[in-house]
Amino acid sequence: MIMSGNLLLLLLLVLSSFTGKSESLFITEGSASLEAIGFFRLTNTTKHAYGQAFNSEPYLIKNSSDGTVPSFSVTFFFAIVPEREHNGSHGMALVISPTRGIPGAFPDQYLGVFNDTSNGLSSNHVVSVELDTHKDDEFDDIDDNHVGININGLRSVKSAPAGYYDKDGNFINLSLISRRVMRISIVYSQPETQLNVTLSPAEMVTQPEQPLLSLNQDLSPYLLEEMYVGFSASTGSVGSIHYMLGYYIFPDVAYPSLDLGVIPVLPPYPRKASQRTRNILVVSLTFSAFVALVSSAVGFFFYLRHKKVKEVLEEWEIKYGPHRFAYEELYKATKGFKDKQLLGRGGFGQVYKGILSGSDAEIAVKRVSHDSRQGMDEFLAEISTIGRLRHPNLVRLLGYCRRKAELFLVYDFMPNGSLDKFLYSESLTWVQRFKIIRDVTSALFYLHHEWVQIVIHRDIKPANVLIDHQMNARLGDFGLAKLYDQGYDPQTSRVAGTIGYIAPELVRTGKATTRTDVYAFGLFMLEVTCGRRLIQPRAEDREVVLVDWIMDRWENGDILETVDERIRQEHDREQLEVVLKLGVICSHPVAEVRPSMADIIRILDGVSNLPENILDIVKAAEFRGAAGVANLRNSIPNLTYTESFTSQGR
Structure with a gap:
């Protein structure tokens, strides 16, 4: 049976009676609001927004006597209404927070x-159950329709596709974005230290006997004595409305039977009146023979002229399809692509700052001309790469747009711009410089080792590292990137990149590998550490080429002389020395000397150390090539230069 209006209000009043609390005691934040008929709408049609609704008073979660978490259970009803029928964004969660x-x-x-x-910090003391409708590789999500148990972060300790087990043990799939009202029960049993999560349709009278998720974990180390219970949801480039229809809490293990009688049917995602008008107009014009004839002629001409572009893009859209922006939306956001909105320009085209109407979200729009020298190749490379990558140290692609011969990529706006704008000034402290190096290391480690395919960036330099509002570094500009399936040789046959950052073997062979990325990254490390460019024509003769100068000082035992005195005095000299030496090794002309990004991240984190005889290896390889590395390993028994250090990586 279905219902709406007053019947829905009646249901919600019944649900609120379970808690013994009034919804008015909830405190909302962001886009969350209490609707007139009594339920919470955590998100609305605003894009890239979040909404929170937390109870105003904390619950006593722990026993003060022994510090254990006693048994408890939480049950709530929810529904998600997506903007697109088969595409949710991003999900919601029950949150237990201090x-x-x-x-x-x-x-x-x-x-x-x-x-x-804050994600992943042990100091968070946050336990949550997520209802995730978007697959994020950076959190190792299993799919775009799952339930997960999270502790202190968004990488689920346990997750499963959304659904439930019937009485015969058969798994029944449920779509979280189906607009159906569903019930989820979270039950923690203290004697077994077990957390069970069960999802089911709201119309089911009894609780499924088998839980969807079962985690054997003592929650005492993660929860404080008093905790708040609340709900949170968010949207991305595609909208979703997240509803919390009612909840109740028991201070023990409870599986209450539910007899709702009637189940609400929620309205579809609201559409703008202007869009409805356009749809009606399009339908009407379709019946016009004249327009149909003209459209066919224009379409056929466009197909002949741009056949290659059309086929490639449409195949990609079907397979990957991030959010596609309307041209009018981007035109309005950038104020008609006015010069005063221009952030920069290059061989790819121009980048404009914009503000999305309705959400006030700041964006950067890369405008690429189809007829430009690099336009189409870079566009296809970028959307096929970064459109599927998710990492906090990578610039996030929000969507794209095509209009005639023009192509547009839409990114998060980075308020501090690119690193090269202030890298060579004295404004950056060593702590900030080291964090920038570590952030880019993390991004490259993800590209080379953690993603499902190997991604070779091919253009690592300060201009392609952007700084967000919290001074976090994000690697961007994937216009030259290449992807390779695991198990295949990750090489390309076209020299690409920026002069000065191109590895010698890439010039000779034209084949880019993960090691050519490491070469450019090594030079990047030296630039960031020393705060000067790779080549300084007006410097003293021995200091003109940065890497040569650092190598010369290393051999003379005073490598830190290449770093500004202010930076040398600011932090411990040992860390500076390690970064400088690692930068020289990474940018060594012999590829076999360069470590993998896995080695680099371990050294920067202090998990591994540079081999004691590393200078001997560097000098041997410089004069005798790759054979010098192998011969030196065989001739010096105590050499600690590991095999992984000379491997290409995954």
Whole structure:
């Protein structure tokens, strides 16, 4: 049976009686609001937004006597109404938090629960159950329709596709974005230290006997004595409306039977009146023979002239399809692509700053001409790469647009611009410089080792590293990137990149590998550490080429002389020395000397150390090539230069 209006209000009043609390005691944040008929709408049609609704008073979660978490159970009803029928964005979560609300939370993949710096910290003391409708590789999501148990972060400790087990043990799939009202029960049993999560349609009278998720974990180390219970949801480039229809809490293990009688049917995602008008107009014009004839002629001409572009893009759209922006939306956001909105220009085209109407979200729009020298190749490379990558240290692609011969890529706006704008000034401290190096290391480690395919960036330099509002570094500009399936030789046959950052073997062979990325990254490390460009024509003769100068000082035992005195005095000299030496090794002309990004991240984190005889290896390879490395390993028994250090990586 279905219902709406007053019947829905009646249901919600019944649900609120279970809690013994009034919904008015909930405190909302962001886009969340209490609707007139009594339920919470956590998100609305605003894109890239989040909404939180937390109870105003904390619950006593732990026993003060022994510090254990006693048994408890939470059950709530929810529904998700997506903008697109088969595409949710991004999901919602029940959250148990030490604070009322989560300050500083981000929307999109962070679900309004964490941000890129707080995610995963043990100090969070946050336990949540997510209803995730978007697959984020950076959090190892299993799919775009799953339930997960999270502790202190968004990488689920346990997850499963959304659904339930019937009485015969058969698994029944449920779509979280089906607009159906569903029930989810979270039950923690203290004697077994077990957390069970069960999902089911709201119309089911009894609870499924077998839980969807079962985690054997003592929650005592993660929860404080008093905790707030609340709900959070977020949207991304595609909209979704997340409803929380009612909840109740029991201070013990409880599986209450539900006899709702009637189940609400929620309205579809609202459409703009202007869009409805356009749809009606299009339908009407379709019946016009004249327009049909003209459209066919124009379409056929466009097909002949741009056949290659059309076929490639449409195949990609079907397979990957991020959000496609309307040209009018981007035109309005950038104020007609006015010069005063221009952030920069290059061989690819221009980049404009914009503000999306309705959400006030700041964006950067890369405008690429189809007839430009690099336009189409870079466009296809970028959307086929970064459109599927998710990492906090990569610039996020929000969507794209095509209009005639023009192509547009839409990114998060980075307020501090590119690193090269202030890298060579004295404004950056060593702590900030080291964090920038570490952030880019993390991004490249993800590209080379963690993603499902190997991604070779091919153009690592300060101009392609952007700085966000929290001074986090994000690697961007994937216009030259290449992807390779695991198990295949990750090489290309076209020299690409920026002069000065191109590895010698790439010039000779034209084949890019992960090691050519490491070469450019090594030079990047030296630039960031020393705060000067790779080539300084007006410097003293021995200091003109940065890497040569550092190598010369290393051999003379005073490598730190290449770093500004202010930076040398600011932090411990040992860390500076390690970064300088690692930069020289990474940018060595012999590829076999260069470590993998896995080695680099371990050294920067202090997990591994540079081999004691590394200078001997560097000098031997410089004079005798790759054979010098192998011969030196065989001739010096105590050499600690590991095999992984000379491997190409995954």
